[in-house]
Amino acid sequence: MNKFYIVSGVLITIIILCLSFFRDTTKIVNYPSSGTTIVAFGDSLVEGVGSTKGNDFVSLLSDTTGESIQNLGVSGDTTRDGLARVDEVLNLKPKIVLLLLGGNDYIKKIPKEETFSNLEKIITQIQEEGSIVILLGVRGGVIRDEYKDDYKALAKKTGSAYVPNxxxxLFGRSNLMYDAIHSNDAGYKIIAERVEPVLLELLK
Known part of the structure; x- marks a missing residue:
């Protein structure tokens, strides 16, 4: 009998801890937002380099969700560049910001600590204006993904929604990639499909 109660108590404790963890990781800052627009902010992947007109993932998301999405992607941007022009985002008074930066930091060998410090500053400034952030992760490394855990931790720390890598x-698959870094139309369609359910949930 005592053994039964001990086992039951342990199971209940585990369930409570799991539920608490679930609530913590799904609490999104500023949801629901009173902003007026949706903005995609980032580098060439946001801009849509490698896609034909209208087939970048931002345009595809706009088509499938029926929502107008402002594209503020600039090819070559690092998190340093993003931090320098974050006011472009704030001026649009967005309700949701899709944030995709970090890939060029890895290519340009910007220290990982600076990359994620910059991302946190960008997220904080956006959230201070009442907007929701959806953080989109990218791979940091060829052999090993040096960014994976950091993106996840940053999303949890800042209360951002998160779409992993x-x-x-897609990498290394010629039917999905335009070049070594950028997707083609088929690849961007997959990216859009990964982001869409998260975006739709936050539009409710």
Whole structure:
């Protein structure tokens, strides 16, 4: 009998801890937001380099959700560049910001600590204006993904929604990639499909 109560108590404790963890990781700052627009902010993957007109993932998301999305992607941007022009986002008074930066930091060998410090500053400034952030992860490394845990931790710390490595499974596949870094139309469609359910949930 005592053994039964001990086991039951342990199971209940585990369930409570799991539920608490679930609530913590799903609490999104500023949801629901009173902003007026949706903005995609980032580098060439946001801009849509490698896609034909209208087939970048931002345009595809706009088509499938029926929502107008402002594209503020600039090819070559690092988190340093994003931090320098975050006012472009704030001026649009967004309700949701899709944030995709970090890939160029890895290419340009910007220290990882600076990359994620910059991302946190960008997220904080956006959230201070009442907007929701959806953080889109990218791979940091060829052999090993040095960014994976950091993106996840940053999303949890800042209360951002999170889509892990949007390029997962695309690299090295010529039918999905335009070049070594950028997707083609088929690849961007997959990225859009990964982001769409998270975006739709936050539009409710």
């Amino acid at each position: 949007v390029l997962e499974g």
